[in-house]
Amino acid sequence: MTTDAAVLPRSEVIGWRNAIFVVFALAGFAVASWLSRVPAVRDELAVSTSVLGFVLLGLAAGSMVGLTASSGVIERLGAARGLLVAVAASVAGLPIAAIGSSVGSPVLTFAGLAVFGFGNGMWDVAMNISGAANERALGRSVMPLFHAAFSLGTVIGVGAGSLAEALAVPVIVHVSIASALILVGALTATRWFRSERTAETHDEVRPDWRERLKVWGEPRTLLIGLLVLGMAFAEGSANDWLPLAMVDGHGLQNDQGAIVLGVFLAAMTIGRLGGVFLLDRFGRVPVLRTAAAFAVVGLALVIFGPTPAVAIIGSVIWGLGASLGFPVGMSAAADDARMASARVSVVATIGYLAFLGGPPLIGILGDQVGLLRALLVVVVLVVISGLVTGAAREPKPAVPKA
Template sequence: MPQPTRPAQRITYAGGLSRGQVVAWRNAIFVVFGLCGLAIASWVSRVPAVRDSLHASTLQMAVLIFGIAAGSIIGLLGSSHIIARFGARLTIASCLTIASIGFAVAGLGATVGPNYVLTFIGLAVFGACFGITDVSMNVIGAANERVLGRAIMPIFHAFFSFGTMVGAGLGALAELVHLPIAVHTGIVALIIATAAITAVRFMQSEHIVEDDAEPVPDDDHSKSWRGRLSIWGDPRTLIIGLIVLGMAFTEGSANDWLALAMVDGHGVNNTTGAIVFGVFVSAMTIGRLAGVKLLDRFGRVPVLRWSSALTGLGLVIFIFVPNEWVAIAGVVLWGLGSALGFPVGMSAAADDPKTAAARVSAVATIGYFAFLVGPPLIGFLGEHFGLLHALLVVLVLVAVAGFASGAARESHGARSAG
């Protein structure tokens, strides 16, 4: 006689969430990371066309890209305070909507007139909102990671790379059919705003983990402006920031200059430059998807050191080998090596959920100084020595990140989550 079956036990998570709610939350974060990647790549893939439309020099393009970086730094500096006041979900929805408006304005400025100042303003607004969103999605991603009980931060960042792959592909297609920049950015802006508002409906509060944990002490960094700012005095936070600075410079130099360096340094056309950028982001995506198993097996420090070495090798090939096909092979290594630096830095900064927002904000701010200093520095050097040789400065920061990797070592029990 068959035995009666027991009803399946319903698994609940922190805050009494069901598995369906946690998975929907995770998937919504995937969408937000993807949207940010789509936005960045949509801009980067059209940089050569923007340069042609504005009749801008390499140095003028560096100043234009500086608009994104400067806006990002402003956003990052205020991000922890904004998140503490409004919460990550509302911050993400609001900032991505405003960012999409800035993005559309930048495209309009690059097309109608064209107007260099309007393009700069649009990119600055886009950068500020993007910086705030960056911290918000990493904070809420770290909370979801803790609720799930496994390390998935690199997968979140892989979806950023998926977004850049889509953005690079659409950018190459837009170049191929000669789609006006304003039309391209307007379509992308509408997609970003609509999808962001929809996705946040499925997210949970980043405070769920804290609410289920021990009471927060009176000196917690999340409770006051002074407390959140005091995180800047923590040596480990600063050294993790140095790691992210080097790896963000590595990734950001590709975002800002790879397509143009292929065009000017290796003699390819604008469409091919956009395609090669797509190769870079595809390599980064593969590296991030494979990175979860590598991190589980070897830990953060060895993986970061090997990542630095691989990035350095790829850059040397790209800079010094005149054959465009070999240079593309260097781009693949460059992308694979750059894949894990930023997400591992974010995970390390978010090891303690009670101080995650303040630490992630501080580390991301340090990292984003790469985007602030990098574009004008590489542009200035590129103006005098060529873009390929200007990228040599990236090698120095990659080496620094490799030597500083020990600060990202897992805290007690962190690796067991994976």
């Protein structure tokens, strides 16, 4: 795991890339394994929508702590070993949260989600840092494909969750099996990881903590963070609330609500797979603006659609629109290899504010006006994201000296 990315044989770069695909997919599978059972968890806890929102806040709060701690851990251990630390926390937290749900304890469920979130936040930074380094070693854009693997993992996770719901499998049994599979998969995949450091960054003075802290004052980095915040809110609000919105707002059953989430996540996967070609052809800014427009239209159909069928079509358009904001934001933050880790950390932290504030905000509004109307907040944030997409524009190529 110590060979420089810039001097790796092509076969090792490809093996590393494939291992990153697996790790992204496992991350999506982990999150979806929990989110697909949220309706069942609400029934087990027997709490209101607003209380459930604060329980789900444990996941976001833990993620913020994990994001904050990730820089020091990854700097000391490297992305591969740091990722294994993150996975260990994740697979410990999921069963704890499920135990809390099974005994009707919102506090224990919150605690388990906080541990899971801590691992999830660190996992996110570690795999994106390794993914950006692999992208540079390959010499082509692959970050949306990595995030497509994440989406594919969520589709598989939601499918397994829907099946578990239909078969009345207890949440604790379901997530314990999922945790074991995740741990085995991560231990296997990271054997093919390579160092994220490159020969060229070895030759440069590495940024100290003061220089890394100054990144928080860079207008471009903050605008990219705002872009990611809005699109992460669009993605996260669907993960947290789309199944319940379809159940409470459109009259579907719990298992049908989980299936609609699967449809949304499948649309996100398709958007990320096709997004690489659109980005190469049209560039980041036009594609991101179009994606924001798609998300707004899809949300409107889900919120105001007169029938479940129209709302499901809206969830597809919403998923396509929300698919590219986060991965393209990560790529834009990593344009400068030397400062990539600092800027990716800042952008990811800002983006995760959506997961921190989203669950309770939508939950509180949902109690007052219904979950569907509460999603209008997401529309506003997506519009703002669409207005700041210019910050993600590709850097101009260096002009050769005469």
